[in-house]
Amino acid sequence: MIPVNTPLLGSKEREYLINCIETGWISSEGPYVTEFETKMAAFSGRERGIAVCNGTAALEIAVRAIGIKEGDEVIIPTFTIISPAQAVSKLGAKPILVDSDPLTWNMDVSQIEAKITSKTKAIIVVHIYGLPVDLDPVLALCKKHDLKLIEDAAEMHGQTYKGKPCGSFGDASIFSFYPNKHITTGEGGMVVTNSDEIAEKCRSYRNLCFKPEQRFVHDEIGWNYRMTNLQAALGVAQLERIDEFVTKKRWIGKLYDELLQELHDKIEIPIANTDYAENIYWVYGIVLKDSVPMNAKEIMTKLAERGIGSRPFFYPMHLQPVYNKQGWYENESYPVAEKMAERGFYVPSGMALTEDNIYEVVKNLKEILAE
Numbered sequence: 001m002i003p004v005n006t007p008l009l010g011s012k013e014r015e016y017l018i019n020c021i022e023t024g025w026i027s028s029e030g031p032y033v034t035e036f037e038t039k040m041a042a043f044s045g046r047e048r049g050i051a052v053c054n055g056t057a058a059l060e061i062a063v064r065a066i067g068i069k070e071g072d073e074v075i076i077p078t079f080t081i082i083s084p085a086q087a088v089s090k091l092g093a094k095p096i097l098v099d100s101d102p103l104t105w106n107m108d109v110s111q112i113e114a115k116i117t118s119k120t121k122a123i124i125v126v127h128i129y130g131l132p133v134d135l136d137p138v139l140a141l142c143k144k145h146d147l148k149l150i151e152d153a154a155e156m157h158g159q160t161y162k163g164k165p166c167g168s169f170g171d172a173s174i175f176s177f178y179p180n181k182h183i184t185t186g187e188g189g190m191v192v193t194n195s196d197e198i199a200e201k202c203r204s205y206r207n208l209c210f211k212p213e214q215r216f217v218h219d220e221i222g223w224n225y226r227m228t229n230l231q232a233a234l235g236v237a238q239l240e241r242i243d244e245f246v247t248k249k250r251w252i253g254k255l256y257d258e259l260l261q262e263l264h265d266k267i268e269i270p271i272a273n274t275d276y277a278e279n280i281y282w283v284y285g286i287v288l289k290d291s292v293p294m295n296a297k298e299i300m301t302k303l304a305e306r307g308i309g310s311r312p313f314f315y316p317m318h319l320q321p322v323y324n325k326q327g328w329y330e331n332e333s334y335p336v337a338e339k340m341a342e343r344g345f346y347v348p349s350g351m352a353l354t355e356d357n358i359y360e361v362v363k364n365l366k367e368i369l370a371e
């Protein structure tokens with residue numbers, strides 16, 4: 001069995017975790033939490049970091065901290081995990097959608113301006129699968145229309161846009177440390193920002209909005225979204241290895257590229273470069289071309305029968321039953337995202353993947369596509 005992801009945990013991770021156990025610091029009060037926040041903020045070119053229990057929680061507190069309220073509109077890509085959309089809709093605001101660029105699979109930034117109305121308050125860019133969104137046009141729109149920007153960099157540890165770290169753009173950015181991300185804490189997330197005001201709000205929201213001067217007294221309702229010292233210990237150890245991890249992911253991507261080249265009439269593979277970034281292959285995505293008489297689901301079933309893990313691409317927000325039920329997006333169509341959802345999937349690409357594993361995946365994929 002070749003799982004779609006296996007993380008790489010080593011001696012540093014073990015050492016720091018043992019340190020938590022030996023010192024008794026296992027809650028969010030422990031010293032690794034601040035260390036991880038400081039190091040992750042510096043790594044992404046930011047002043048402040050606020051560690052939380054997962055990336056979805058990071059989005060929720062960030063979207064609230066930039067001031068999104070009931071009745072507001074926030075522009076997001078339709079092709080994304082639901083986390084950015086639900087961070088907006090839980091506040092009573094509406095996610096307004098744009099389609100993807102068929103080459104980069106990222107939000108097509110040329111479609112954003114037509115969606116801006118008097119209610120638009122922010123844009124959330126979501127960097128997809130290993131390549132960043134083309135940020136300069138988005139930054140220009142935010143300036144022109146006085147909009148806030150949140151960067152969902154959950155998949156982008158170690159990626160840059162025109163040489164600047166992903167996570168350094170906009171009013172606030174978020175990371176996830178789920179086990180399939182470039183660095184993991186098991187479950188975990190972080191907001192990074194240069195704004196003291198946003199940072200203070202995020203700190204308060206993550207910790208039940210206790211009044212700083214009077215514990216157990218609350219002016220607002222928050223969440224318990226704290227990260228534990230155990231998680232942060234893993235994070236500090238993993239962050240020390242980020243260069244190794246990015247190198248490994250790029251090696252995986254290049255090897256798949258080489259081996260899959262001959263299938264170019266059947267599949268689209270990720271593009272290796274854009275003008276502004278080199279792919280870090282968070283996952284190795286594949287989109288079936290029209291010449292293949294199967295959809296992604298059928299291919300994934302056949303891969304599973306051969307012991308190879310895979311996952312479907314994101315399912316677009318405009319087709320989500322939870323949003324359609326409330327009358328949203330009923331007559332909207334986003335053909336690029338729809339095609340990717342129907343014909344896209346990703347193959348094993350975790351940190352612990354071996355060269356043999358990659359040959360095995362490719363051999364099986366070729367046999368299935370030849371059927």
Ligand SMILES: *Cc1c(COP(=O)(O)O)cnc(C)c1O
Pocket residue numbers: 054055056057081083084126127152154155176177178187188189
């Ligand atoms: C993984 C991911 C998230 C959510 O992170 P969790 O830690 O799983 O909650 C959000 N956005 C994107 C783009 C992701 O890939």
